[in-house]
Amino acid sequence: GAGVSQTPSNKVTEKGKYVELRCDPISGHTALYWYRQSLGQGPEFLIYFQGTGAADDSGLPNDRFFAVRPEGSVSTLKIQRTERGDSAVYLCASSVITGSTEAFFGQGTRLTVV
Amino acid sequence: QQPVQSPQAVILREGEDAVINCSSSKALYSVHWYRQKHGEAPVFLMILLKGGEQKGHDKISASFNEKKQQSSLYLTASQLSYSGTYFCGTEGPEGNTPLVFGKGTRLSVIA
Numbered sequence: 001g002a003g004v005s006q007t008p009s010n011k012v013t014e015k016g017k018y019v020e021l022r023c024d025p026i027s028g029h030t031a032l033y034w035y036r037q038s039l040g041q042g043p044e045f046l047i048y049f050q051g052t053g054a055a056d057d058s059g060l061p062n063d064r065f066f067a068v069r070p071e072g073s074v075s076t077l078k079i080q081r082t083e084r085g086d087s088a089v090y091l092c093a094s095s096v097i098t099g100s101t102e103a104f105f106g107q108g109t110r111l112t113v114v
Numbered sequence: 115q116q117p118v119q120s121p122q123a124v125i126l127r128e129g130e131d132a133v134i135n136c137s138s139s140k141a142l143y144s145v146h147w148y149r150q151k152h153g154e155a156p157v158f159l160m161i162l163l164k165g166g167e168q169k170g171h172d173k174i175s176a177s178f179n180e181k182k183q184q185s186s187l188y189l190t191a192s193q194l195s196y197s198g199t200y201f202c203g204t205e206g207p208e209g210n211t212p213l214v215f216g217k218g219t220r221l222s223v224i225a
Binding site: 043 | 116143144146148154155156157158161163201203205209210211212213214215216217218
């Protein structure tokens with residue numbers, strides 16, 4: 001596709017449930033980033049991939065959060081036992097390479113845990 | 115560590131100028147600027163690499179003072195379309211690190 005695609009655009013789930021958020025980056029982009037954005041805040045780094053491997057997962061808040069990118073393209077962010085505090089917009093971005101290059105963001109998935 | 119942006123919010127009339135500042139407590143390799151409109155994805159504006167360069171396109175430009183670990187975004191002759199929240203994202207001293215974003219500066223341009 002022309003840009004970074006994230007699905008679903010909105011997700012409402014009950015506390016304690018498991019959710020998966022999908023990111024389809026721009027074709028050929030080797031670097032993929034997940035961020036979380038709460039209302040009135042800047043994007044907060046979660047994890048980034050260089051190819052298939054997670055190069056830095058230091059931003060994941062706890063072990064309920066996990067992300068994969070098995071073929072170096074599409075990535076899935078997985079959240080187990082969701083809590084109300086997980087509610088936020090989850091943004092995915094991709095860039096040609098890691099580092100000082102332009103990153104393209106998707107529209108995000110708005111996750112609401114009720 | 116999260117960079118600090120100032121001001122938090124600013125209201126301008128069309129045609130007025132504004133400066134948004136971004137300050138870090140640690141050494142930086144680069145500073146990236148993004149603009150986000152309500153309900154939309156952040157959109158890239160520009161990157162400044164260490165070396166004190168200044169960049170710009172159209173009426174939006176920026177500078178980066180690596181010694182002071184500060185960057186400023188300059189918007190001149192503002193247009194209604196400039197409204198949105200501006201974020202700076204900083205990259206650590208070695209480069210090749212994910213960006214750490216500030217809390218943003220909300221800019222409103224009114225007619």
